[in-house]
Amino acid sequence: MKLVYSREGGLFPQRAHTEVQSADLPADLQKMVDKVLTQPDAYQPVSANSALRDGYQYRLDLTEGRKKICLRFDDLNLPDEVQPLIHFLQQRTGKP
Amino acid sequence: MKKHVGCLCQIIPPFIIDELKKAGVAIPTNTRTISREFRERRADQLALRSSQSALVTPPTKNADRFVYDSNTTQHQRLLLVRKEGGAATVDPIVNTVYENAGIIREYYKTAFNYLSVDNHGADLILNVHFGQNYANAFWDGDEMTFGDGDGEVFINLANALDVAGHELTHGVVQYTAGLTYQGQPGALNEHYADVFGSVIKQVSKKQTAATADWLIGDEIMGPSLQGQALRSMKAPGTAYDNPLMGKDPQPDHMNAIYKGTGDNGGVHINSGIPNKVFFLVATGIETDKAALLWFETLKTLKPTTNFKSFKTAILKQAKKLAVAKRVPADTETVVKESFLAVGL
Incomplete structure (x- = not known):
């Protein structure tokens, strides 16, 4: 499975981006990604905060065969369960 | 509407409480109660403010800090x-952000007789x-939030008065x-945030325009980036240039305005153009007078104001x-010349 991660926003304009195969993720994150792929609706944020200023917007695209999942979050609706994955991917981008 | 049956309602999710307990952090029950009551009180305030009676007698609070x-x-x-009024804690970050919020609140009150974010004395939540390692800070429509920084590019973002401002x-x-x-309206939004972040820092440090x-954010830069900053109002596009952050993309003239879709259409990029205007005007008539002019103008702007109508x-x-x-x-002459200098 291929993951494409990007983050935009913040106090200064910066785009962070990385791509990774799920097989290259730590075991716990692989499990997490599998869960997202099978139950994507459970991870869709309720709503975005239109009043957010300087916050980050996160985008996660998962592709396995014909199946494509796109999840978008911001700092206020990022699910706790997804945070370790986002943290890992953000570190891979090499951006703060 | 479903009836709210008796359940254990709490602000802090149970799994967080478990993690905090494991880490030895005690969460007093009264803190949770205060948080819940606080949210309820804020909801009441918002409801009242949007009601007809609020138009007659606006409710005023004390802009208390939490x-x-x-x-x-x-x-x-x-x-x-x-x-508000509580003793200092052992955490210097908590104390710094508390003091900085007090300085900002006092500035708006003294300079413009404007109380808190809403001029109704809303509580200041920090x-x-x-x-x-969250290397950012944000406003979410209701409160301010600060990360500790990654320690390399940014140190704690709550430390800087201009960032809080x-x-x-x-x-x-x-x-x-x-x-x-x-x-452009978004770039003006960012511009205003930079203007008053900078002005409040100048007032606090007893500086003049000269x-x-x-600089904005120079005090949150990590050890290897000392001397750089998030933005320069005097010379947009020169605040930083390093492998960790890239190069400052801010234009200082309309001939270099960013037209892409990133950053919500360049809200943090094109703010460099009005930032430069403010610097030039403040240099001409002094910062406090320029700040007064900008604040009085802010009250007259529409949500869709662009650079041209901002000049008008x-x-x-x-x-x-x-x-x-x-x-x-x-x-008026100084303002005209300053806008002309950036191609407006």
């Missing part, structure tokens, strides 16, 4: 660690230690002009304030 520790989670209002001013803009966060560095609005206020002798007589 500092919460997110304890490196991405949860706001997790642990109330200091509130969250610190948000996220893990920037975030709180997003609240002021929200309750006044309500500038949308896209394209002696100020006009500033000139109108310059004339009005000069007649009232609140700014120098040549202010």
Whole structure:
């Protein structure tokens, strides 16, 4: 499975981006990604905060065969369960 | 509507409480109660403000400060660690952000007789230690939130007065002009946040337009980036240039305006153009007079104001304030020349 991660926003304009195969993720994150792929609706944020200023917007695209999942979050609706994955991917981008 | 059956309602999710307990952090029951009551009180305030009676007698509060520790989670209002009038804590970040919020509140009150973000004395909510190595700060429509930084590019973002001033001013803009966060109106929103972040820093350091560095965020830069900053109002596009952050993309003239879709249409990029205008005007008539002109203009702007209509609005206020002798007589000329210098 291929993951494409990007983050935009913040106090200064910066785009962070990385791509990774799920097989290259730590075991716990692989499990997490599998869960997202099978139950994507459970991870869709309720709503975005239109009043957010300087916050980050996160985008996660998962592709396995014909199946494509796109999840978008911001700092206020990022699910706790997804945070370790986002943290890992953000570190891979090499951006703060 | 479903009836609310008896359940254990709490602000802090149970799994967070478990993690905090494991880490030896005690969460007093009264803190959770205060948080819940606080949210309820704020909901009541908002409801009242939007009602007809609020138009007759606006409710006024005291702009009390509440500092919460997110304890490196991405949860706001997790642990109330200091509130208005409370004793200093052992955490210097908590104390710094509390003091900085007080300085900003005092500035708006003294300079413009404007109380808190909404001019109704709304409580000032500040969250610190948000996220893990979170190298950012934001305003979310209701409160301010600061990360600890990654320690390399940024150190703790709650330490800097201009960053706190920037975030709180997003609240002021929200309750006044309500500038949308896209394209040129969004760049003006960011511009206003930078202007008052810088002005409040200058007032606090007793600087003038000539002696100020006009940098935003220079005090949050990591050890290897000392001397750089997030933005330069004096020379947009020169604040940083390093492998960790890239190069500062801000233009200082309309001939280099960013036309792409990133950053909500360049809200943090094109703000360099009006930032340069403010620097030039402040240099011409002094910072406090320029700040007065900008603040009075803010109250007249529409959510969709672009750079051109912003210039018109500033000139109108310059004339009005000069007649009232609140700014120098040549202010209108200085403003015209400053906008011309950036191609407007």
